[in-house]
Amino acid sequence: MEHTDFFKVDFWEMIIRTTVAFLVLLILARFMGKKQISQLTFFHYVTGITIGSIAANIAGESETPFMDGLVAMIWWAVLTIVMNYIAMKSKKARILLDDKPIIVIRNGEIEEEALGKARLDLNDLNMLLREQSIFSIKDVYFAIFEVNGTLSVMKRTGLENATKADVKASTKQPKYIPTEIISDGELILENLSELSLTEQWVDEQLKKQGINRVDQVFYAEIQGNGELHITKKVEKNN
Structure with missing residues (x-):
């Protein structure tokens, strides 16, 4: 009788732990975004595996303290979101996390x-x-x-x-390999150097398209024929 009661408690404990871990993982995946789900880089690949492993331990290992595992999974997701944000704002951080082509x-x-x-x-x-x-x-x-x-x-x-x-x-x-030369309003000098282009040349090309400053450009890519494909920054209304 005691053995049966113990089995029932253990069974329902696993059901509850699995359900909660599943729901939390679903919410975290939504907050981390599509890039995390698609595992575009080694960093996101490792993060996805780690969070999944923590969730599996919460659901299937009764020895793992439930709240400890839950906190660990949420905190790992928070760190991932923070690092993604930093990478969006800093080219150096982006290279550090994801490397570069x-x-x-x-x-x-x-x-x-x-x-x-x-x-x-x-x-x-x-x-x-x-x-x-x-x-x-x-x-x-x-x-x-x-x-x-x-x-x-x-x-x-x-x-x-x-x-x-x-x-x-x-x-x-083609004269050039299509290459990114402006990212989020900043010139990528390394790419310009590889293409044997100057900042003055970029300024002249921008002015031909009615753009006076580099910081007005969100993204610019040189095409094979030497033309620039430009996406302007969206002006924010105060």
């Missing part, structure tokens, strides 16, 4: 030093290319190893998947 193939040539920084070997690189149905490096114009571990590829002109617009397309190689 690395160009591993430039103008059809493999960047050996960049491969080392990305901790990729040639077998890894070829595997990532084959996943995009590219079996020869010579078919690649640029390849960028993204912060989420995927490879973004720009094929050589003439080798892209055909579209209706490609019927009369030029086979001339």
